[in-house]
Amino acid sequence: MRRHVISVLVNDQPGVLQRVAGLFGRRGFNIESITVGSSEEPGLSRMIIVTRGDEKTMEQVSKQLYKLIDVAKVVDLSASPMVARELALIKVGAEPAERPEILGVVDTFRASVVDVGPNTLIVQVVGDSDKIDAMVELLKPYGIKELTRTGVTAMTRGMIRKQQP
Incomplete structure (x- = not known):
């Protein structure tokens, strides 16, 4: 299938x-x-x-x-051939001592931190579903408190030629 x-x-x-x-x-x-x-x-x-x-x-x-x-x-x-993307927001437990490690993961995935709390970070990651899945797996050891994903959006690659009148 x-x-x-x-x-x-x-x-x-x-x-x-x-x-x-x-x-x-x-x-x-x-x-x-x-x-x-x-x-x-x-x-x-x-x-x-x-x-x-x-x-x-x-x-x-x-x-x-x-x-x-x-x-x-x-x-x-x-x-x-198509381009497909998904967005995820991941709230992860992040004590101040753990933050440099978490930021290393965030940088590796070209993700970004969109909120900083006393004991948490919210990470935003955009990419294909495999990238999102991989990031979630790497953040699990820190304790994922909340996770939300947009679902896939996509379109075919290339340009559509306009018809001449």
Whole structure:
């Protein structure tokens, strides 16, 4: 079962997210990650959905999505070279004596400290899912107090050529 990153362009209407998520649930497909935000098209939002399945399953997902009235376009981004990123905020226990070690990990991952408390640091890291996972593993020994992740957002690499009139 291969990991797929699907871009779904939908009408910016109440209930669309629920209908898309419901479709996945009814068909027994798991959503590993879903992010939704505005797109380059006024009135349309873009959903980036990460799921697993074979090619036949993904073809079925695409067909089912197109049956939803609010879906304008479905693209399997993982079928082409793409850029995918995720953001995580990690609150880690950080006594003053431990901070230099933690800052070494933060620097190695090109992450940043966005908040300093008396006994904690909040670290922000942006990258692919593997980078986030690796950073979390290295910070576990210090005691992760809280963790939140955005989910994947992605787009295909390269430039789209504009058509000449």
